[in-house]
Amino acid sequence: MKLATWNVNSLNVRLPHVLDWLRDNPIDVLCLQETKQEDVKFPYEALKEAGYEAVHIGQKTYNGVAIISRHPLTDIQCNIPNFEDDQQRVIAATINGIRVICAYIPNGQAVDSDKYQYKMRWLTALTDWLKTELVTHPKLMLLGDYNIAPEDRDCHDPEAWLGQILVSPAEREAFQTLINLGLHDSFRLFEQEAKSFSWWDYRMMGFRRNFGMRIDHILVSDALKATCIASTIDKAPRKLERPSDHTPVILEIA
DNA sequence: ATGGCTTATTGTATAAGA
Numbered sequence: 001m002k003l004a005t006w007n008v009n010s011l012n013v014r015l016p017h018v019l020d021w022l023r024d025n026p027i028d029v030l031c032l033q034e035t036k037q038e039d040v041k042f043p044y045e046a047l048k049e050a051g052y053e054a055v056h057i058g059q060k061t062y063n064g065v066a067i068i069s070r071h072p073l074t075d076i077q078c079n080i081p082n083f084e085d086d087q088q089r090v091i092a093a094t095i096n097g098i099r100v101i102c103a104y105i106p107n108g109q110a111v112d113s114d115k116y117q118y119k120m121r122w123l124t125a126l127t128d129w130l131k132t133e134l135v136t137h138p139k140l141m142l143l144g145d146y147n148i149a150p151e152d153r154d155c156h157d158p159e160a161w162l163g164q165i166l167v168s169p170a171e172r173e174a175f176q177t178l179i180n181l182g183l184h185d186s187f188r189l190f191e192q193e194a195k196s197f198s199w200w201d202y203r204m205m206g207f208r209r210n211f212g213m214r215i216d217h218i219l220v221s222d223a224l225k226a227t228c229i230a231s232t233i234d235k236a237p238r239k240l241e242r243p244s245d246h247t248p249v250i251l252e253i254a
Numbered sequence: 255a256t257g258g259c260t261t262a263t264t265g266t267a268t269a270a271g272a
Contacts, residue, residue, distance in 0.1 A: 009271080010261055034271085036262070061262050062270075107272055110256095115270095147272070160255085166272065201272070202259035213272075245260075245272080 001096065001253050003029040005143035005216055007104070007199075007246035011035040011066070014244055015043055017237050021248065022050055025234070028070045029095055031102035031143040035064030042066065057088045065091045065102045065144070083125040090126075098224070099137035101130075103144035108165040116165065119147070123174040130181055138223040142183065145246065146217050148175045150185065154214035156195065166213055183219040186251045187231045198233055199246045207238055218251045227254040
């Protein structure tokens, strides 16, 4: 089974890329972030024609997450339980016995901003929820845009970014706290090229110069670790006309 | 390099992303 995560930066704009990508790649489950559309506009029909079921929670302009799957989705959960949040950033479903959680973790804007405080609060709530979720669902996977580059090697220029959002010590500690629940960064279970990134700024020819960050991740629980076969980043969609600034991260499991 | 891009919006400038 192959699962992937992709921040599409508006599904309205990127639907052709998503459909083309699904046609060309044998993906079973795709988690999307930043659909930026209300549920009434979500392209259930086009995805169904492509052979996928979908669940989505969205809003106008910002955020919005979806899971699309070739296999049945059950026990749908939207948002983090007991966490007051008017932003649509989490959707979860059970697929083939695996708890699949799709998350769009807040960006944070700047370390001295309210949005950064929200990001940190949000990460705490996510961690608390996952702790209980892991008890009932040992086979669990957290896929999404984390807006955190866990290590210096996940950043094209750690010195320039020192202390900034995406790499700040508190964010990296929060990532580590997730790992300490018994999760594993599946991309790092395998040998990878140096300077592997999943996002590149639209500005300053970021992609052509490979000025990027690895901020999209697939964490897997202890119970799934041994089933992991390969993890890759597919840069092809980032090379298309009008691309998302993120590109898909893929995990293959047995 | 604190942004030169891209998205959406009851728009014609602003907010947000990362």
